[in-house]
Amino acid sequence: MKPDSPILLQQYRALLELLPEQHPEYPSIINHFRRQEAGQAGEDNLAYYLNQAQVPSLTCIKRLRLEHHSAFQLDWLVLGLGFRVIFEVKSHTGEIYFDAKSHQLTRIIDGIKEGFDDPLLQVDRQYANLRSYFTAHNIDQLPTYRFAVFVNPNAILRLHDYPEYQRVLTSQRVPAILENLAEKHPPVISKEANQQIEQFLVENHRERAISILEKHAILWDDLHKGLPCPTCNKRSMRRERMRWQCPFCRTRSTDAHEKLLYKIALLSNNRVTKQLAQNMMQMSSSEATRKLIVRAGYIKYGVKKGAYYSHPDILAVTKNRSGHKTWKSGHKSIKSGHKT
Ligand SMILES: [Zn+2]
Known part of the structure; x- marks a missing residue:
């Protein structure tokens, strides 16, 4: 099964809990953790709007990572009976606009201007990968739409100069977009066939994990030793008569x-x-x-x-x-x- 919480996020959380705050890598680990966490929160946030769409037999898969030659990840894949949609989720805040000169999306926050990768190029690349994955596994192709969704309510989209501004959305627009697509594309595959495709994709989800200590050049010796007490959080609990006991608050635990x-x-x-x-x-x-x-x-x-x-x-x-x-x-x- 696909874990509810990504393994990579679990890895960063575990490392953060064991790494002393004064360690030189600590700020970098916190940044990585927050980025992972924000990514997950953004994906979760879209679930609410996907559920609002009044379209029967719509199947939505969150954070699907597949491998075909190389790995690719889809934030949300929506499988309808006559169409499909890939949503690339962005959690950015601030004012976002298209810089026609640099051909880049740019955001301004607190007066600081910063460019980032074009999310439509990203989602189109994912679609190319998904299409060849479907071909390789004999899955019927359906018209597949690609959107970038800014899920943070504090994001202000100013994209009138952007050639494809209609494919860049805020989450509120998602239900109506799906309803319009359903009207335009009546069912061509059965509900059962769609469920089989969903099952196949979820079974072939490939979770990502990294050699996290090596990546950040952290040694086991750098980490906190001993069991923290579940009540007062101080280290370390002592092993006494087949149980753990906290020397500070006397809490006992077997597990x-x-x-x-x-x-x-x-x-x-x-x-x-x-x-x-x-x-x-x-x-x-x-x-x-x-x-x-x-x-x-x-x-x-x-x-x-x-x-x-x-x-x-x-x-x-x-x-x-x-x-x-x-x-x-x-x-x-x-x-x-x-x-x-
Ligand atoms: Zn304690």
Whole structure:
């Protein structure tokens, strides 16, 4: 299944929680995290307007990432029975206008002018990829419209000079656009066929994960060690009589380690070794560490010094696809049913 919350966002959140604020990379990690978070919030925001459209049998897929030669991601793909739509979601705020000289979209915020990639070129490129993906998988082509949607209510669009200004929208216009398209394109495929296409696409979604520590040149030694207390958030809880106990507020927990183990899985390309977990959880016994990992449902791979444990939710698809080992490059995809 496609995770509700992107793995990449989960990775940045996990790193942010474990990285001390004084670390030189901290500001950059916070920026990456916020960008991911804003992207997700923007995609979620459009869901409301898609639901408002009075069109029967419309199927909407959020954040679909497919691989065909190379990977491409569609923020929203709308599958109608007679037409399809790709929406590229933009969360920018400020005044947005088209600079005819530079052929670039520009925004002005607090008097600062800044250019960004033409979202219509982006969405047209995605369409080219989707079209060849459909051809490769024998999926019927339907007329497919492409729009860029500015979802932030604080964005002011001034695009009269833009040659294709009709394809750049605010989210409020989305329901009417879909209703007009439905009127123009009566059904040509069945509801069942459309559902099959949706199912096929969702099954072939390829989640993206990165070797996040390597990418940002952060070492495990740089990270906070020990379990934070779920009540007072101070580090570290102590392992006493098969339980975790907070020395500050006396909170007790039997499963406080599970969150930290999952973060280690996210940051280690899903390769949690006994030594790594023992060090991160500040456990004195390596055998007790092993038991905690196994009881938390992790699956063991390899033997002796090469042994490591993987969280099954993150593993599920990497195994089917190309074998777990390939994920180490950091650019292969994973897929997870983990919900945050
Ligand atoms: Zn506490």
